[in-house]
Amino acid sequence: LQNPSVFSRFHEALIVAQLQRLTIAAHQCSAQTIQLTSEQQHYLTRVLRLREGDRFIAILDQGKWWLAQLQNALTEAQLIEPIAIETELAQPITLVAALPKGQGFDDVVRMVTELGVTTLIPILTARTLVNPGEQKLERWRRIATEAAEQSCRQVVPEIFAPISFVQALDLVQSDRFALQHPFIGVTDNTATNFLDALRKTPKQGILILVGPEGGWTPEEQTAAIAQGFTSVSLGHRVLRAITASIAVIAIAATQMDAQQP
Numbered sequence: 001l002q003n004p005s006v007f008s009r010f011h012e013a014l015i016v017a018q019l020q021r022l023t024i025a026a027h028q029c030s031a032q033t034i035q036l037t038s039e040q041q042h043y044l045t046r047v048l049r050l051r052e053g054d055r056f057i058a059i060l061d062q063g064k065w066w067l068a069q070l071q072n073a074l075t076e077a078q079l080i081e082p083i084a085i086e087t088e089l090a091q092p093i094t095l096v097a098a099l100p101k102g103q104g105f106d107d108v109v110r111m112v113t114e115l116g117v118t119t120l121i122p123i124l125t126a127r128t129l130v131n132p133g134e135q136k137l138e139r140w141r142r143i144a145t146e147a148a149e150q151s152c153r154q155v156v157p158e159i160f161a162p163i164s165f166v167q168a169l170d171l172v173q174s175d176r177f178a179l180q181h182p183f184i185g186v187t188d189n190t191a192t193n194f195l196d197a198l199r200k201t202p203k204q205g206i207l208i209l210v211g212p213e214g215g216w217t218p219e220e221q222t223a224a225i226a227q228g229f230t231s232v233s234l235g236h237r238v239l240r241a242i243t244a245s246i247a248v249i250a251i252a253a254t255q256m257d258a259q260q261p
């Protein structure tokens with residue numbers, strides 16, 4: 001393992017399957033050393049029962065994976081060597097989803113992270129019934145980190161603080177999202193089929209709006225379409241808001257992977 005030249009893809013796959021993955025923030029790394037947080041130390045040593053000298057995979061900023069080894073009374077880890085990995089989608093996918101009631105968004109965060117979403121923007125619409133506090137955002141970011149580690153993602157999706165529908169329409173016009181084709185999921189099944197629409201979309205990434213349990217108001221739907229969003233249908237069945245979010249990301253991610261050589 002010390003010599004990258006004899007580090008075959010087969011061995012890499014074995015290591016990836018067997019070793020724990022842990023997301024490391026940029027400020028935790030200096031030179032080749034990682035300062036572990038007390039939460040990470042607890043998890044690696046008490047929950048996973050790793051000992052000094054044991055190894056894990058450090059997921060560093062910008063999606064780089066490194067083999068790392070515990071040292072210094074388990075407070076630090078040494079970066080040993082990079083691991084080649086490519087698990088991210090070829091283009092970005094942004095999900096702009098109305099917040100469902102209760103804990104429903106936890107499931108959305110977990111599942112769309114597993115599926116490969118790049119950015120998640122929770123929104124409050126005219127028919128949204130909740131207004132979550134700061135603690136919820138921290139919880140969603142923790143869930144996304146765990147799901148990304150579990151799914152061998154190279155990056156943890158970014159989750160924005162909740163904003164209003166109107167703010168979201170402004171935000172998605174910014175340079176950051178300019179190249180992503182904008183779609184809005186609607187239950188009107190005369191809208192274009194989502195998969196057909198994706199097949200005709202240039203390969204620059206997509207951004208999709210999913211409404212609340214009570215649906216979009218006519219004004220919201222009109223505003224999105226006036227801003228260039230394409231209305232799309234997932235079929236003749238009306239899906240729960242949570243199911244719709246997961247379905248759009250599953251369809252878009254699968255289609256993107258299929259287009260890769």
Ligand code: SAM
Binds near residue numbers: 211
């Ligand atoms: N009665 C509401 C309506 O007809 O709009 C139901 C809303 S549905 C529970 C919540 C959101 O999921 C919708 O606003 C839409 O964005 C999305 N959705 C649900 N089923 C869909 C479908 N078949 N096609 C596209 N989007 C769908």
